[in-house]
Structure formats: C-alpha cells, structure tokens
Amino acid sequence: MPRDTGALEASLSDEVLVQVDNLVKYFPVRGGGLISRTIGQVQAVDGVSLTLRRGQTMGLVGETGCGKSTLARCIAGLIPITSGKVTFEGRDITNLSRRAMQPFRREIQMIFQDPYGSLNPRRRVGSIIGEPFAIHHISSGEQRKRAVQELMERVGLNPEHFNRFPAEFSGGQRQRIGVARALALRPKLIICDEPVSALDVSIQAQVLNLLADLQDDFGLAYLFIAHDLEVVRHVSHDVTVMYLGRIAEQGPKTPVYESPRHPYTAALLSAAPAADPDAAQARQRIILTGDVPSPINPPSGCRFHPRCPKAQGLCSEAEPELQSKPGDPAVHLTACHFPVQDGEILARAGRRQSR
C-alpha cells in the first residue's frame, strides 16, 4: 500500500476525520499545606493543531515529557482540555459531558503500551474483549460470544482460548487482545500509545503487520505514538514531531524524514540507532547536549533553543511560528527561525567519533 500519496489529498475536507485546533492542556502544580493553591502550571501541551485523516496514520514522535501521551488522551476525551478545539467528523467534541461523549467513544478507541497493565488479570479474555459490547449494550449471550471469537480470530488469536486469563498469554498475544478490544465497536480512529515498545523485535513486527492489515480492511485512522523513529516511519503517512508541548515539525512522512527542517528533528533522526553498521558509520551524528527542560518553566522563545546547535539571539526572544520553509510543500511545517537547509551539516554540537 503506498503510504505517501495521502498528503496530497489533504485539502479534501471529507477526508478529515479529526481536527485538533490549538489544543492546550495545563496541569496545575499545587503547593503543600492545608489550603493548596496553584503555584505553577505544567504546560504539557501548548497549542497543538493537527488533522487526522480517514484511513491514514499520523505518527507522533518526541521524547519523554514532550506531551504526546497527554495530547492523545485529550483527543480521546479521557481528560478535559484547557483550551482549544477538537472536532470529530465536523462535530465539536471538546469537553463534552459524559453522556454527550458516549456515542463518540465508540468511534475513538485506544491501545496502550503495557500489555500487562492494560488487561484486568482477573477477567477472562472473552469478557475483556466483550466489554465494549456490554458498555454500549450491543448483543448478548451466544451472539456476543460469536462476535468476540470472530474478533479473536481476526487478530490472530485462537478463538478457543476464549475462557483463558491474560496471564496465560505472552506479551505479543496480550497486545493482540488489546487490539481486539479496541476493534470491537468498529471505531474510525484508534489511538495507539507506544503499542509495540514493550515487545521483542520479532513480535513487534507481527503486531505492526496486524495493525497495517486492519487499517486496510476497516479503513481505520491511527494516531500512532512511538519513540522509535523507524517504527513511526514504517507505519505513518504523516508525522508530527513534538518538543516540550509544542510542535517542532509536521508534514508528510517523506519530506520530514528526508529533509528535516527543524534542528530537533534532524538531531532525533541522526541519534536513532539504525540496524545498519555501514550507515551508522557514514552518518554524522548530532549529539544534543543536556536534557529536555521542565515543562513547568519552559525556556523563553523557541523552547528548543538551549539545546539547539543553530540557536541565535532571536531564538531565545521570539517564539517561531509553525510554517513551511519557502520552497517546501505547503504541508511541510516547521517551527524554527533558522530552518535546516538541504545538505547543511549540524555538527557544531559535537560530532560522534564512529568506529
């Protein structure tokens, strides 16, 4: 399946499944004492916009604490958002009440990272996968059992294992149980939060292939969160790179990976270990210094400037707008005052001696 053509059709509005506009999520930081008052804000997500298109995958990458999981939970309606707007098929679903949100919950499902923690160990697999039917009062008895067994078969589990407990399955199989549960109500969007990070390489490939098949068969859209850049490249049509609550770069997969404009994207790509010794030796690594700063008190201007090999005076003063670099396709956006040029080498931050 070609995974690059989608971006060209972005303008077709009927392709848009979920539109996120300027989403902001702050968590209050409270002081101790009897009367706890708010002494600060964790700016987990700070003004993020993105479009999820029907049947396509948006990859979301960034390091720990960049807000990618919080963003996913906001879109799924699991936590209220501070400001901004989320629309699903053109209807505003921002901070809906429980009851008003109910019909949309069928359409948006999640798969979590930890296949151990996300399944109730005391319930049988059949009842775990059948739970969405129970919640939404769909089918019962034999009919539900049949539906669950069909799902199990679809995700590559043995339907006869209907009555087993999660502990009797391996990590990869448990992740399949999670996939079957997410699939039960035939959602239009599945948010995958690091779905393969806890799995061994050979099992990871099995689950990635399964997710690709389900997308083709059911026209699913995925919001795919992962820290492994090669995995994201493999599954995504579009990619959003986040840094400290903001979007650093966004666009169709190929331009973002092949000509990254934001120095952070370039550094991430150069730092990712590739299973190819010759390529590892040939490439110039950009080793970033320092760690990701605290989202309670983010740096001024461009949030990346204290670690950026290209930072200049302007970067600490003014926040760069998310826009496309002149000459680039309009859908390839970057928030940088001094975008990386083609062929530019960012080795100033320290070059790795390879062997």
Added chain:
Amino acid sequence: MSLLEVTDLRVGFPTSDGLVRAVRGVSFSVESGRTLGIVGESGSGKTVLTQTLLGLAPGGQISGKALFDGTDLLSLRPDELQKIRGAQIAVIFQDPLTSLHPLYKVGWQIAEMIRAHEPSTSKSQATARAVDLLGRVGIPRPAERVNDYPHQFSGGMRQRVMIAMAISLAPKLIIADEPTTALDATVQAQILDLLLRLQQESQTALIMITHDLGVVADIADDVMVMYAGRAAEKATKHDIFYAPHHPYTKGLLESIPNSSAAGGRLRPITGQPPSLINLPSGCAFHPRCAYVMDRCLTEEPRLVAVGDAGMHRSACFLPPTALGVTQEAEAERKRVVVQGRSDAAAKVAEEIAERPEAEGSVIA
C-alpha cells in the same frame, strides 16, 4: 590470551515447575579494548549469562569455566569474587534509578565504592575522585552535583553517575546490561558516545547486552546472537548484519522496520520463544524456523564455522554456502531444505506456514 574466556557455561534454576535451563552451554571470549554485543530477546539468557559470571544469580546450578585474567570466576568464594566485582569487572544496569540508593548523595555512593576496594583512601580523597569522575562523564558543575541525591538527576544523568561509578576503579571489563533501553533517543546517543570515548581512552573491554540491533550496529565489534539459552550465531558485526547465517539472526534483521522497506510488509518470525523449562527437541528454534529440516527435530546443532576463517560461527544445519541475504543464498537454502525435509519436518513447516503472521514466508 583473551581477557575473559567463558567455556561451556550452563546455568539452570530449579523451580516447582521444573528446571529452567536459562543458559545451555555458551562459550565466548572478550579482548581488551573490544566490544562484544550480546543480542537476544526476552528470556534468551543474555542477562543470566553475565550475572552468573559476577555471582549475581543466586540459586542457579552452574557449570562451566569463566577465566578472567587467568582466574576462574566460577570457582571463587563470594568474598574473593567481591574483590573483583566493581574493581576489575564493573556493571551498568538498565535502570539507573533502582541501581542507585535513593537516600544517599551520589558523591557518597561513588566514594563508598572506591573506599570499599581501597580502604587506605581517605574520605576526602575519595570524594575528590568522585568529583573528578562526574566531570569525566560529562556532568556539569560536578563539585556541586556530587552533593545531590539521585532523584535530583534526570534519567540520562543518573546513567552517567552509574558510568562514573563503573569506571571509578579503572576496571578491565565493563558489562553494560541494556544501559540505554530506558533512555530517549537523543540521550541514548549521548550515553553510547560516552561509553565509546571512555573505552578508547582506557582500552577497557566492554560487553554490551541489548535487544536493540541498532545499538549493536553502533558500538559493537563482535556480536553473539542468543536464542533459548544458547549462542545461535557469533561473528563480527559486519557479518552478522550483512551475511547472517542462522535463520534466527536473519529473521531478527528482517523484523526491524528500516527506511528501505518503509511502508512495505515486515517479515516477522512466526510464533513465540519457547519455554525454558520445556524446550523443543533438537534445535530449539525449529518450531519457528522457515527452513526446518528433518535433522532439526532430533539433533541439536553445534556452533560450527561457516566463514571468515572460522571466526563466523553458526549453530544451524544449513551449509556454509547458505550465507547472507542474497538471492543466491536464498536459493541455496531452499535447495538444501527441500532435500533435507521429509514427512516429519514437512508437517512442522506446514504448522508454521498456517500461523496468521507467516505471510507465505515459509517454504512449504
């Protein structure tokens, strides 16, 4: 002579369900100034292997030999081993938060390590060395940070503290067990870079245990691929990646998404790793192997030379000519498999091909 020479190491853990055969006859050696990457999935025995060398796998039934600088580590008394552990062989674990004591300042923890092995060092001398070490591993303002507690450091900084502790007594060998798995990509790059630089400065030998082939591609010289407690394949890094022989190694490489195949199908290894209590007969990999032959069901293949003047060794019955990922190699494998397969193996191959994740990658 190699710095560390391990011969036919076997470790089993008796449990109420039976004997867990975690390591089943592994031999390898490490030279000064070189890096051995040990790759394997969960349960392949890679961690038990190295922990046994250091006496950190209590309750195990151990046999074999592990000569470190001429001394057999496995025959040492606990107090003798303690003198070597930390001073001559240092370990860096995956999770830097649980490997540091939360209630003691990091400087104190490094100084304690120095004083435990060098009782004549005074507290102030040891602390001064701790400051110097923190500086060497790239912690800014080491003289102040030496008085901080572990929770005041980020994950990458904590791992730097662990590395400072590991190099504090100039060990001859460092064993790093998934040292970057818990870290973000940019921080992982910093830590690998640091390990490489320190190794080059002092000619330390390094054993890097990881499940991540990317990390191995980056820093190893030689690679040992483990499966179900045995070495499946041993070779230089280049041969492992570009001319793999064992179908498991080949399968691992094909499972990884990479840019050349972006968006295409991955070719996963079918099935699950076996239980170490109840291992399959013959080759432990045969129930997942696309090239399964009759011999594989009954005989356990030994590690034999398949190329590179005997340096490239593989525990597989496929002939040395079936080496690499080229079309010729694949044709050769197919030819051998067709000859070597009758009813029994054909049945196994059929079962493998019927698994939903097989995707026609199996020669049926």
